[in-house]
Amino acid sequence: MVVLKTSTPPVPSGNKVNNGFPYSNGAIKPHFTPSLNSFINLDQGDPEVFAPYWRKKSEECTVVIKGSDLMSYMSDMTNVCWFMLPELRDAIRRLHHVVGNASAGMDKHIVVGTGSTQLFQAALFALSRSSDPSNHNPINVVAAAPYYSEYQDEVEVLRSGLYRWGGDARVYDKNEEYIEVVTAPNNPCGSIRRAVAMARSEGDELGKLIHDFAYYWPQYTPITEEYDHDVMLFTFSKCTGHAGSRIGWAIVKDIEVARKMTRFIQMSSIGVSKESQIRVAKIIGVICDSYQKIGSSLQSDDLFFEHSKRMLRERWDKLRAVVDKSNIFSLDKYPKNYCNFTRQNSETYPAFAWIKCCGAIEDCESYLRSLKVYSRGGKRFGVDGKYARVSLLCRDEVFNEFLTRISNARLQV
Amino acid sequence: MVVLKTSTPPVPSGNKVNNGFPYSNGAIKPHFTPSLNSFINLDQGDPEVFAPYWRKKSEECTVVIKGSDLMSYMSDMTNVCWFMLPELRDAIRRLHHVVGNASAGMDKHIVVGTGSTQLFQAALFALSRSSDPSNHNPINVVAAAPYYSEYQDEVEVLRSGLYRWGGDARVYDKNEEYIEVVTAPNNPCGSIRRAVAMARSEGDELGKLIHDFAYYWPQYTPITEEYDHDVMLFTFSKCTGHAGSRIGWAIVKDIEVARKMTRFIQMSSIGVSKESQIRVAKIIGVICDSYQKIGSSLQSDDLFFEHSKRMLRERWDKLRAVVDKSNIFSLDKYPKNYCNFTRQNSETYPAFAWIKCCGAIEDCESYLRSLKVYSRGGKRFGVDGKYARVSLLCRDEVFNEFLTRISNARLQV
Structure with missing residues (x-):
């Protein structure tokens, strides 16, 4: 049976967390700029990393909806899914x-x-x-x-x-x-x-x-x-x-x-x-x-999937470099495979890092919280608390601050 | 226990009806023009009656949404309803x-x-x-x-x-x-x-x-x-x-x-x-x-609620005139009340007519179907099948065709 939970980390200074989607009185706003004292929220996977691309394409993707457009419940009564346009x-x-x-x-x-x-x-x-x-x-x-x-x-x-x-x-x-x-x-x-x-x-x-x-x-x-x-x-x-x-x-x-x-x-x-x-x-x-217009003047970085893959690959490269030097965190490797779409061999660059804490740290989510990073602990995913899931889809400055925080963390050996 | 129903009327010529929202291979398109041979669908309350008003206001109500707008899951993390703008x-x-x-x-x-x-x-x-x-x-x-x-x-x-x-x-x-x-x-x-x-x-x-x-x-x-x-x-x-x-x-x-x-x-x-x-x-x-700009040049019929009330009142007046002459159908009267908003005494002009069939007709929905009008029978609302609900929010030509059909129906006495 499910119980209404306020499961994810207790937030300081009177903030409440609503099972992954926190509402607060100021500390965890979506567009805050991280400072040394603020928590950074990598619990949810809000896909902010793609926003700069869409800002470049903003005009091209604009829709204009007039007052009398799209008023009916129905869309296509000949289709099983009659409300789909x-x-x-x-x-x-x-x-x-x-x-x-x-x-x-x-x-x-x-x-x-x-x-x-x-x-x-x-x-x-x-x-x-x-x-x-x-x-x-x-x-x-x-x-x-x-x-x-x-x-x-x-x-x-x-x-x-x-x-x-x-x-x-x-x-x-x-x-x-x-x-x-x-x-x-x-x-x-x-x-x-x-x-x-x-x-x-x-x-x-x-x-x-x-x-x-x-x-x-x-x-x-x-x-x-x-x-x-x-x-x-x-x-x-x-x-x-x-x-x-x-x-x-x-x-x-x-x-x-x-x-x-x-x-x-x-x-x-x-x-x-x-x-x-x-x-x-x-x-x-x-x-x-x-x-489908390829052969035109579009550069690879103008193409959404190529651009986004580069963004994620860069983040993964930076994250792996930090984790390789860490005596606290570890990450699995993913196999390389041929991609029929990009026609290149490539690794997987997941939206989330699935981080494992080493040694005596039994609760990775709590440990990350001690670094003022919200993540989602392994138990929520049906496994060991030594794991935590960290979103890599955040904005650049948040991601970089995350790297700084985990770089600075060292276990005393 | 609920069972998936295909409850509302069986539609001729191979059409299927999906519990109130029919999908068909052509006969009941939302924007068909009724002819003598076509069914008219007054089962759902698709509020088409208001569309002409919004066509007049179409430009004023236009929204322009750019490619990078409104991308986040979140809206206002200080509010309980954090996804509400x-x-x-x-x-x-x-x-x-x-x-x-x-x-x-x-x-x-x-x-x-x-x-x-x-x-x-x-x-x-x-x-x-x-x-x-x-x-x-x-x-x-x-x-x-x-x-x-x-x-x-x-x-x-x-x-x-x-x-x-x-x-x-x-x-x-x-x-x-x-x-x-x-x-x-x-x-x-x-x-x-x-x-x-x-x-x-x-x-x-x-x-x-x-x-x-x-x-x-x-x-x-x-x-x-x-x-x-x-x-x-x-x-x-x-x-x-x-x-x-x-x-x-x-x-x-x-x-x-x-x-x-x-x-x-x-x-x-x-x-x-x-x-x-x-x-x-x-x-x-x-x-x-x-x-809030009243006192400006806006006529009463430029105001949404006044305009819409007039539309509904006219429909109700026409419908009551037809029903008064009918020996098949009857409608309840609604009391007049003072409206604090319009500052007038007024009847209720509901979105649906709740029609009762007289005499020997035990199934109003079936009877209306024999007139090629889809409605929703009383049993669906927990009462007698002598009642049926008919939407009055349809387009003008559909409403007028409905009036014609029920005007022409007479019980042989």
Whole structure:
């Protein structure tokens, strides 16, 4: 059962933290400039690192919405997802075609959601036995640890009779139906994942899969494959950094699953903001144009994914240099892979660093807090407190201050 | 328990209807022009009647959103509802001050949601014992019949262990905790409501209230009172007709309730579209300016609420004239009341007509369907099938075609 938590670190000077999203009376404003005395917040993954790129493209991506535009609940009544603007559906198909990360052709159904958070819950509803009133066995929802810290809360928040949290997929051994959430690259640790519970029960049809591909974009990881799974979730927040728009989408094979997901979103919020939909369609169009116009005068750094990958690679290079000299922190290495999109071999540059504390430090989150850095501890992800997740998507000055703070930290040997 | 329904009328020629929101292969497009052979859809309340007004104000209400605007998850970390733009919060307070329909001063907390649908569920979460893991008694959610057709589905969709549907508030007599939803003016029937289950149990503290004030705006009903209840829900969809924006808000007295509602929306969708928030703030600003600049050259019909009230009054006058001559249909009368906003005595002009079929016709929805009119039958609202709800917010040509169809219908005596 979920309890309202104020779980993340107690903040000094009367500030409160609301389970990851702190509200304060001044100390942790999103646009503060860090000083020696202020906390820096690397708990959430607010994707500020991409903002300078979009400032350069600001005019090109501008949308103008008039007073009488986009007023109806409905968008396209011939489509299963009747509240999705056709412009957005087409833009999403085009983006996947350009990037090559997922199969989103005309044989697939696209369902738009208020972020992929809403779509995750819509998928749980659609894959559970929601249409069978006589069923009283909630389906187990599992994910391999370390798993995204919010899955468990999102599954448990309403104490649903349709589904329940089943814990770590690696140790799941019930002879009951389950849904495995596969996050690739994984949040928090950046590893490339495949289903694990599924693999054990192959052929027994007890398992269903949700693939959360929030970070399967070229800036974070090589695009090694055009995925074609039953239910694949994406979010614009992590694709381009436009988190305020709250736009996610699912690519769904089975029309009945798409229909049930749509029905869930109807009951949850009667659709999805059209202003956000039209803006996201516009920005995706600008990105796709920039790639499809290649041979034009665009430099590689004018291209969103190349620019963003360079930003993340530079941060990872700096972070690894600091960690290599540290006797406190360590980081895993990621394998190199050929990226079909950039046509280069490349490492993974995850949005988060999954930092392990060495030696006697048992609680990495608390240790980082002693350095006035908010992070999210391993226990939230179903593993050891020696780990903590640190966002690398912050602004430059915050990232640099973070490096300074961890550089200065030394264990007395 | 809720089952996925395809409940509303079976549509000819292969069309399917998705529990009120039909998707079709052509016959029920939102902007079709009715012909003798086409169905007209008055099942949903898509507020198209207000669009011509906003076309006149289109330039004045235009928002321009640049590529790098509104990118963060966060808006105002000093506020309980940390994802709400301060511009929207201030606009909402100003609007209630101008209209005088609800107390929204600085002592109240505003929580923004993806439509009031999401806020209704956030309020259920906040008023249930969600923070007590040892509680296994779901709270009963009741509403006086006829009640809004979606409440029951929204309560039951996930088979929550926190709350369950308790049916008609008028006959609720359990000695258990409950939440009563008070919809005023009521959807479907337009009557002004006060709590009824609450009244019986006064003082025993078993009951909590949610006031759904979606239609408590001057175009629909006289503003007789500045309400000041614990949890009051509003939606921009019905206030101005901008349903595609999916913006609702709650005015909440207790900070802990506001905090839990915010937490629910965080887990449901990590906030609310900022594009929609900024646009709604702009449009509210234009409305409030038009009233606060009075004495200027604005004619009454340039003012949104006056214009919209005239539109609805004209429709009601025409509808009553037709129904008065009918031997099939009847409509209730609404009392006149003094409106503090318009400073006139006025009837209620609800967004929906709650039509009763006379005599031998037991199923009003089916009868209307035989006239090729989609409506929503009384059983969906917890009452007799002799009633059906018909949207009066459609476009002029659809409304006029509806009048023609019901004028031509006569029972053979």
